[in-house]
Amino acid sequence: MAWFRKEKRKLTSAARREVPSDVFEKCPECGEILYRNRLSQNAQVCPACGHHHRMEAEGYVELLIDEGGFTETDRGMKSSDPLGFFDLKPYPQRLAAAERKSGRGDAVITGYGPLEGMPVNLAVMDFSFIGGSMGSVVGEKITRAARRSEREGEPLIVVSASGGARMMEGVLSLMQLAKTSAALARLHEARIPYVSILTDPTTGGVTASYAMLGDVNMAEPGALIGFAGPRVIEQTIKQALPEGFQRSEFLLEHGMVDVIVDRRAMKGRVAAYLRHMLGLPEPAVEKSD
Amino acid sequence: MEANAEFNRDIRELELQIDRLQELAQARGLDAGGELKALESKLAQLKERTPRPLTAMERVQLARHPQRPFTLDYVERIFTDFTELHGDRAFRDDQSIVGGWARLDGRTVMVVGHQRGRDMKENLLRNFGMPHPEGYRKALRLMHLADKFRHPVITIIDTPGAYPGMGAEERGQAEAIARNLREMAALRVPSISVVIGEGGSGGALALGVTDRILMLENAVYSVITAEGCAAILWKTAEAKEKAAAALKLTAPDLVELGIVDEVILEAGGGAHLDWDGTAENVKHTLTRHLAELAEMDPEDRRRARWTKYESMGSWQEPEEHTT
Numbered sequence: 129m130a131w132f133r134k135e136k137r138k139l140t141s142a143a144r145r146e147v148p149s150d151v152f153e154k155c156p157e158c159g160e161i162l163y164r165n166r167l168s169q170n171a172q173v174c175p176a177c178g179h180h181h182r183m184e185a186e187g188y189v190e191l192l193i194d195e196g197g198f199t200e201t202d203r204g205m206k207s208s209d210p211l212g213f214f215d216l217k218p219y220p221q222r223l224a225a226a227e228r229k230s231g232r233g234d235a236v237i238t239g240y241g242p243l244e245g246m247p248v249n250l251a252v253m254d255f256s257f258i259g260g261s262m263g264s265v266v267g268e269k270i271t272r273a274a275r276r277s278e279r280e281g282e283p284l285i286v287v288s289a290s291g292g293a294r295m296m297e298g299v300l301s302l303m304q305l306a307k308t309s310a311a312l313a314r315l316h317e318a319r320i321p322y323v324s325i326l327t328d329p330t331t332g333g334v335t336a337s338y339a340m341l342g343d344v345n346m347a348e349p350g351a352l353i354g355f356a357g358p359r360v361i362e363q364t365i366k367q368a369l370p371e372g373f374q375r376s377e378f379l380l381e382h383g384m385v386d387v388i389v390d391r392r393a394m395k396g397r398v399a400a401y402l403r404h405m406l407g408l409p410e411p412a413v414e415k416s417d
Numbered sequence: 418m419e420a421n422a423e424f425n426r427d428i429r430e431l432e433l434q435i436d437r438l439q440e441l442a443q444a445r446g447l448d449a450g451g452e453l454k455a456l457e458s459k460l461a462q463l464k465e466r467t468p469r470p471l472t473a474m475e476r477v478q479l480a481r482h483p484q485r486p487f488t489l490d491y492v493e494r495i496f497t498d499f500t501e502l503h504g505d506r507a508f509r510d511d512q513s514i515v516g517g518w519a520r521l522d523g524r525t526v527m528v529v530g531h532q533r534g535r536d537m538k539e540n541l542l543r544n545f546g547m548p549h550p551e552g553y554r555k556a557l558r559l560m561h562l563a564d565k566f567r568h569p570v571i572t573i574i575d576t577p578g579a580y581p582g583m584g585a586e587e588r589g590q591a592e593a594i595a596r597n598l599r600e601m602a603a604l605r606v607p608s609i610s611v612v613i614g615e616g617g618s619g620g621a622l623a624l625g626v627t628d629r630i631l632m633l634e635n636a637v638y639s640v641i642t643a644e645g646c647a648a649i650l651w652k653t654a655e656a657k658e659k660a661a662a663a664l665k666l667t668a669p670d671l672v673e674l675g676i677v678d679e680v681i682l683e684a685g686g687g688a689h690l691d692w693d694g695t696a697e698n699v700k701h702t703l704t705r706h707l708a709e710l711a712e713m714d715p716e717d718r719r720r721a722r723w724t725k726y727e728s729m730g731s732w733q734e735p736e737e738h739t740t
Contacts, residue, residue, distance in 0.1 A: 202734075202735055203735060204735030204736060205734060205735050206732065206733045207731075207732060208731045208732055210674065211663065211664070211665050213663055215650035215651055215656075215659075215660075215663065216651060216652075233735070264729075264730030264731050264732045265732045267730050268730055268732050271727060293618075293640045293641075295640060295641055295649065295650060295664070296650075297640075297730075297731075298639065298640055298663075298664045298666065298674075299639055299664075299665070299666060299674065299676055300674060300676070302618060302619070302622055302638075302639070302640040303622075303729040303730065304729070304730060305594075305595075305598055305619060306602070306625070306626045306726050306729070307726045307727060307729050309595060309599040309602055309626070310599070310602035310626065310722070310723050310726040310727065311723075311727070312599055313599045313600070313602040313603040313723075316599065316603070317603065332619075333640075335591035335595070336579075336590070336591040336594040336595050336598075336619045336623075337595050337598055338595070339591070339595075340589075340591050340592040340595040341596070341599055354586050354590075354591065355579065355585070355586060355590040355594070355619070356579075356585070356586065356590070361582060361586065364580075364582060365582055365583060369583070373586070374586060382587050382589070384589050384591075384592055
């Protein structure tokens, strides 16, 4: 009966294309293979489909502040492990690893500089530092940025990216929600503009404090923004969430953000809002020959 | 934990029995010496096995005890003339938060608190004390009302947390909480919060930005539940005991961390065993703090509140200052 037996042939794939990981990146949205340099020059936005890849914190400083004008503050501020927290690893060990990776003391960069010539205070969160979690250092640095804004009468801009409060600092982390919101209450009364920019992902305690309190809330396209994380909600309601739930477009539709802005156009949009709030004139339109 | 609390109650009951026996013997001129002696030696034996201090997880369980008094139980015992107000004027009346005008020793205050249910029917109405955005917006409306008429705000905190559901997200749970934090920081009237049971993260804090934070002896206040923390950091909910201890969520821990101003003792071996006595203690402490706050200049009081929150946290300054 040998003629019935089909000859076994191993499945083979076409010759695997080797993509060196440091030169090219595949867009998770459209599958386009992107030259990394090109992606960087395009503010980490896919030139093919417009998908916003996550961008490191320094990228936002470069994007928003006029070239060479940024002065960083409190760069070396570090957590002091107030609870002596120890889970599977001691907290100081997690902090040290994050510090080695990012080269900074905690999950936020703060400083000041001009944005289209207007002096502003800027805070940018770093999601790669323990999930952009907010502990005492993030709370203190955001608060200082807000207080400096108030003192100098200069607008505040915060770019958020965070998984929420940092568990390893317990209730002290929770209190950073109150602390930063209290600083914003003072800024609010002093009538100083505050622009909140929400990037992927912004959830938990950061959303439930300063990220939602902007005079303008701006979101990047497709960013996950919410209070409870999608997994927690699914576990609670015991059903899958619809496509697009808690994405920027969903938030715009439900009235939680003012506008969704392409990262490449962000600086101009922030400037336009600031000029309105500050009562500055419309800039002269540059004429091209 | 339960055994521990019962143990305290046993001691108390035995003491009562001895008292009664003595009274009876005296009143009737009887000699109860033998029986008294037996009871007293039993009491001495019990007391010798002094209960160990509660662990953090035992405190969490006590804080969630179904027989503990809830917000309205305290309102009934501490205040008079309570007139409830309802609704956020935008969407609906969230019954997991209750609030209204009331009098503390005759003086009008606004009371707002989370409300749990005692049985399934009530819990469906109260959503287990887990508010939606409209609950926080109702709370804020009432606090603004208090500010308008210059009456103090007293909040009572007792919630597992803000409800994590689809509707809550659609209607802006995060925004509602954030706004409460900012607006409570800006109130011009005195404000006090009392954590009576579980202080569950942002959902608790949304009623908790106040001049004074008081906390019952067996209440807890945490950024995440012990179970949630264990599941994320230890990768197993079994580690909840360890997580509860590591989170430093008990009232004495929070005093040490500079968050809570005063711990209120629970009467008779725990609030679940003595509602009246515990409410009495709460009332006493509230009254004292309110009197202190009422004497302050409104602007100074608000500044003191800001300074208090600004000082919360712990960090190491960079070696060289760039500012």
